[in-house]
Amino acid sequence: xxxxxxxxxxxxxxxxxxxxxxxxxxxxxxxxxxxxxxxxxxxxxxxxxxxxxxxxxxxxxxxxxxxxxxxxxxxxxxxxxxxxxxxxxxxxxxxxxxxxxxxxxxxxxxxxxx
Amino acid sequence: xxxxxxxxxxxxxxxxxxxxxxxxxxxxxxxxxxxxxxxxxxxxxxxxxxxxxxxxxxxxxxxxxxxxxxxxxxxxxxxxxxxxxxxxxxxxxxxxxxxxxxxxxxxxxxxx
Numbered sequence: 406x407x408x409x410x411x412x413x414x415x416x417x418x419x420x421x422x423x424x425x426x427x428x429x430x431x432x433x434x435x436x437x438x439x440x441x442x443x444x445x446x447x448x449x450x451x452x453x454x455x456x457x458x459x460x461x462x463x464x465x466x467x468x469x470x471x472x473x474x475x476x477x478x479x480x481x482x483x484x485x486x487x488x489x490x491x492x493x494x495x496x497x498x499x500x501x502x503x504x505x506x507x508x509x510x511x512x513x514x515x516x517x518x519x
Numbered sequence: 520x521x522x523x524x525x526x527x528x529x530x531x532x533x534x535x536x537x538x539x540x541x542x543x544x545x546x547x548x549x550x551x552x553x554x555x556x557x558x559x560x561x562x563x564x565x566x567x568x569x570x571x572x573x574x575x576x577x578x579x580x581x582x583x584x585x586x587x588x589x590x591x592x593x594x595x596x597x598x599x600x601x602x603x604x605x606x607x608x609x610x611x612x613x614x615x616x617x618x619x620x621x622x623x624x625x626x627x628x629x630x631x
Contacts, residue, residue, distance in 0.1 A: 441622075448521055448622035449562070449609065495561050502617040505552065505575035509561030 407432040409479075409496045411510035419518045424483040426513045428496035431477065438479045439497040439507070440470055449495070455479065457501060466490070491517045521545060523612050523623035531629045532600050540595045540626045544612030550574070551593040552620060553585060556607040568593055569616060597628075605630045 412427040430436060440452040453464025460472040470481045479496060496510040522545035532538050544551050550569045554562035564577035568587035582598040591612070597604055607627050611620035 446624065448523065448624045449611075450521075450622070451619055454619070504550075504613060504618070504620050505567040505569075505616050506564055506577065507552075507620070509554075509563070511561050512559075 407434075407436060407498045407500070407506075407508050409438075409498045409508060409510040411494075411496050411513050413513050414511065415514045415516070417516040417518060418486045420488055421485050424481070424486045424490065424515065426481040426494050426496075426515065428479045428481065428510060429477050430479060430496070430498045432498055435501055436498045437501050437503075438470075438472060439499070440464065440468070440479075440481050441495045441497060441509075443493040443495065443512075445492075452481070452494075486515075486517045488517050488519065491515055521621035521623065523610065523621050525608075525610055525623040525626050527626060528624070529627045529629075531631065533631050534600055534602060536600050537596065537598045538600060538628060540597075540608050540610075540628070542593045542595070542610035542612075542623060544591045544593070544610075545621050548612035548614050548621070549591050550613045550615055551587055551591065552611045552613075553593070553595045554609040554611065555579075555604075556609060556625070557603075558606070562609055565595070567616075574616065600630045602630050604628065 438455040441449045499507040524543045552567040553565040556562040566576040571587045587593045607625040609625045611622045613620045
């Protein structure tokens with residue numbers, strides 16, 4: 406069985422300050438992990454993915470995430486928030502190299518204040 | 520934009536009716552997955568089709584069924600609609616199962 410828990414349902418930051426969105430996972434095998442972003446009225450977009458290579462994963466738009474097996478975490482960070490980062494973010498776990506049962510977290514809504 | 524299209528964008532049905540949602544996959548993709556996203560929740564995996572065969576199913580009742588056509592487009596059918604079926608239905612396509620999924624914008628279904 407596999408699942409993810411997103412620890413914050415809502416995060417609010419000021420523009421230019423760091424972003425931290427937290428995700429813990431549970432998996433009975435070495436998982437693949439993803440972060441997706443969902444802007445209003447748009448489809449989900451992949452930000453980054455971990456598939457058992459480097460533990461620090463760099464994604465698009467300046468986001469990165471670190472896989473920590475000892476803490477079963479895969480937190481998403483960005484050094485400096487931009488207004489366009491305001492959206493819903495989902496942490497996702499799946500079996501390695503197999504996307505036919507991806508488990509999404511409940512989501513974290515990121516608000517960016519001017 | 521991902522190249523994955525879904526129709527219709529919005530749909531209103533009444534309890535007990537049947538609905539068909541459609542998805543056109545991105546060019547070159549042979550795998551389509553369907554997800555249900557209830558309001559305020561993350562998407563939940565319904566099922567996946569790979570080269571016209573079902574290739575995995577989530578915890579959804581049999582009244583949720585699907586189909587994939589030779590051109591790899593796909594349909595999601597839901598029979599005997601219930602109020603709790605109101606949600607955003609997302610489809611995602613990929614080239615085979617190990618690879619990145621690309622999501623469409625979704626169909627918003629409202630059941631009254």
